[in-house]
Amino acid sequence: MTLPLSGPPPGLRRTGLLRSLPQYGALAAVLLANWLLFPDFFSIRLQDGRLFGSLIDVLNRGAPVALLAIGMTMVIATRGIDLSVGAVMAIAGAVAATMTQAGWGLPAVLAASLGAGLLCGLWNGLLVALLRIQPIIATLILMVAGRGVAQLITEGQIVTFVSPGLAAIGSGSFLTVPMPVVITAALLAVTALLVRATALGLMIEAVGVNRLSSAGAGVNTPVVLVAVYVWCGLCAAVAGVIVTADIRGADVNNAGLWLELDAILAVVIGGTSLLGGRFGLLLSVVGAAIIQAMNTGILLSGFKPEFNLIVKAAVLLAVLLLQSPVLTLLLPRPKGARPVSAPLKPAIQPAKRESGSVKP
């Protein structure tokens, strides 16, 4: 599954796998540490027809950030960033809970809340693509305003609902696998197909490497940009619905709060550069899994809560150090392999070279 998603041309595949070693290594190390702290970490049993165990918790609780990371990867690959995803989660959750409470059926509720996410994404996309506002500022607007919008929808209350259908999206299961995990896997597969089976992925990377020259080369940059923000909004809305369904209520003051930062972190841990260009979808999801494995591990360990943030920061520092181009150059590298500093170089060299010829 790694190979088609990590996407470099065939000649580079071996290094592509090598490149993702730090991520898989870090995930394995965190899981191993969890197992040492808590020997039952890998034990899984069935509970009411649903897989039950700490490892399942990691996947299940990691699903919202993984979903955000999928959308965020696309945006970051275009050299953008989307700070509004947490607020979009709150909006989608507020819409879902309020409409369910008002008696709407599940299809209408889902259509409306996912629609809200698409609209938010469209708003961000238009600001970035057409008005050319810097992404960090453009999406900051919705980050601030979005939670207010969600509060307006719920009138500042925690809106609870009784709806077995909606609740199943958060805590139901499909073939014993928790629903959030199934949904995340499905969305990952669809996204991967969209960007890797078509030229879209290449265009996204091209825009990220150099917007002007990719426009010159015939890429419709505004459409690509709007598309990635819309997709990111959709992913955030799905995450918002899952979180709301899980607690059977929309807690807009807290839903998705600061999760935009976790999502960006997941993407960065996954090795996608904030400078745009080459991206790895699956690796971003692995990044989200690393973050959640760490969170779950801290909860299982019995450390005092005052240590949570420090432990988290220390582990993250270790993971990012593993990826540091300076430090990896110091390590002995396997024979025949290219230096692991490859991630720093944009994947699409040709696009960069073209920029010279396109300039008027």
Added chain:
Amino acid sequence: MSRNWLTSATTTAATAMTALLIGLGSAQAADGKLVVGFSQIGSESGWRAAETKTAKAEAQKRGIDLKISDAQQKQENQIKAVRSFVAQGVDAIFIAPVVATGWDAVLKEAKEAKIPVVLLDRQIDTKDQSLYMTAVTSDTVHEGRVAGEWLAKQTGGKCAVVELQGTVGSSPAINRKKGFDEVVAKTPGMTIIRTQSGDFTRAKGKEVMESFIKAEDGGKRICAVYAHNDDMAVGAIQAIKEAGLKPGKDILVVSIDGVPDIFKAMAEGEANATVELTPNMAGPAYDALVAFKKDGKAPPKWIKTESALFTPDTAKAEYERRKDAY
């Protein structure tokens, strides 16, 4: 220099204008009614909205004219509101302070105008205790104690407790833990086997409880969960159910706040007790004020609201009574 002067002149003019406008707009105490200005923080939670609603209802009951100013979580708005209340010459000012510091200057203005100030729900840091007449707040340490004592009595003093703490470093989390710990310390059979922060939210409460259950042999070693607020308890109840256990029976659930949803859970037998943080902070404040105006007797500096414990027997009626206030 001149720029500063200009700014301050503008501000003064603006303040005066606001005061004038509000002053014109109010038929100030024409019928001998007490007029109270209330600077409320905003509406960040269901509890806060209930506090405002109750303040209005209690004022109406006593025939008091209540003017509410919503500060939208900003201290500067609260200071402005207090100044305009002073300019209007209200009979008393109630403040639910958004932060603890920075009140001395504006409270001095109120004191010079001889307007008594009552703090609601939160205390402030000040060296000069004479700046306010009294503070009406709950005793959060006592809340933890009440929850602990109920649990000790219920389980005959033998109970392995998991604790869901509030936001790390917040004063209700520190105090609610302290009060509960006091009871644990004097009850030999009672221990806290795990404690973690659930950030006062449902989602985190659920996630942390899930890991507690796994860490304690599928929840078999857990006798009760003590949550620093009801929302985390509601999340924990879901986690217990999803682990195939019965909340309220296999694992007892005790929490603090008394929001409607926990009464619903108690009515359904899924929670066992809650200690109420009453949203009626204004009621005792009005009573103190009326007594003060009548015979000039100053109330004590701290009026503690009652931390009443509620159990499932009354849950259904309490839920009906509360669901509209929140």
